[in-house]
Amino acid sequence: MNxxxxxxxxxxxxDGPGIxxxxxxMGCPLRCxxxxxxxNLTKEIKKYKDINGEEKVYGKEYTIDExxxxxxxxxxxxxxxxxxxxxxxxxxxxxxEGKELLVRMKERGISQxxxxxxxxxxxxxEPIVDYIDIFYVDLKxxxxxxxxxxxxxxxxxxxxxxxxxxxxxKKICFRVPIVDNFxxxxxxxxxxxxxxxxxxxxxxxxxxxxxxxxxKYQNLNIPYKEFSPIPxxxxxxxxxxxxx
Ligand code: SF4
Numbered sequence: 001m002n003x004x005x006x007x008x009x010x011x012x013x014x015d016g017p018g019i020x021x022x023x024x025x026m027g028c029p030l031r032c033x034x035x036x037x038x039x040n041l042t043k044e045i046k047k048y049k050d051i052n053g054e055e056k057v058y059g060k061e062y063t064i065d066e067x068x069x070x071x072x073x074x075x076x077x078x079x080x081x082x083x084x085x086x087x088x089x090x091x092x093x094x095x096x097e098g099k100e101l102l103v104r105m106k107e108r109g110i111s112q113x114x115x116x117x118x119x120x121x122x123x124x125x126e127p128i129v130d131y132i133d134i135f136y137v138d139l140k141x142x143x144x145x146x147x148x149x150x151x152x153x154x155x156x157x158x159x160x161x162x163x164x165x166x167x168x169x170k171k172i173c174f175r176v177p178i179v180d181n182f183x184x185x186x187x188x189x190x191x192x193x194x195x196x197x198x199x200x201x202x203x204x205x206x207x208x209x210x211x212x213x214x215x216k217y218q219n220l221n222i223p224y225k226e227f228s229p230i231p232x233x234x235x236x237x238x239x240x241x242x243x244x
Pocket of ligand 1: 041
């Protein structure tokens with residue numbers, strides 16, 4: 001069983017508690033207009049030429065053994081709360097098939113977190129749910145129709161999976177991307193707040209859209225649309241409102 005991965009980032013400090021190794025899975029069911037990881041949208045290796053004209057690729061197949069060895073390289077740094085974080089793209093698209101990796105990590109007592117949109121059939125979530133310690137879930141566009149129209153996916157997957165995690169008492173930490181004309185309006189943020197209150201006991205993290213993915217769009221020859229970053233003071237104000 002091989003997994004298609006775009007990057008394995010060691011010593012991550014922002015993808016969960018402690019020091020972590022973050023594994024970026026390829027393939028995503030959503031199409032967020034502000035996505036900064038276009039290389040992860042589809043589950044395929046993508047060739048490109050860098051600015052020096054050198055041939056490069058996004059994506060590499062790993063066996064479970066290879067990924068396990070990579071994650072174990074920093075075992076001594078994980079301490080009590082560090083470990084591995086599965087990110088993407090959407091890791092749930094591949095983790096059911098790669099469950100053996102989760103089993104091995106659990107056997108070694110390594111903490112496992114996931115960054116997910118939850119926008120997948122529940123059959124992909126159920127088999128792996130007991131192996132994950134923290135679910136980091138984005139709250140983006142909360143109106144069902146607008147979610148479907150802008151993100152190109154039915155809302156029901158997200159909602160069903162969130163209810164399922166809640167029924168299992170799983171630890172859910174929400175993340176809220178702030179993007180003008182998409183998520184940054186009073187009505188949407190009010191709904192975001194309702195979800196936080198209903199589904200999580202943890203502080204939600206709020207962050208601004210950014211343009212750091214632009215170079216990847218250029219490399220892949222995909223048209224890019226600039227987004228206006230949201231000022232820090234406004235992010236802090238929204239974070240305060242959502243968590244009070
Ligand atoms: S869920 Fe993440 S990876 Fe998928 S399109 Fe949205 S921002 Fe990009």
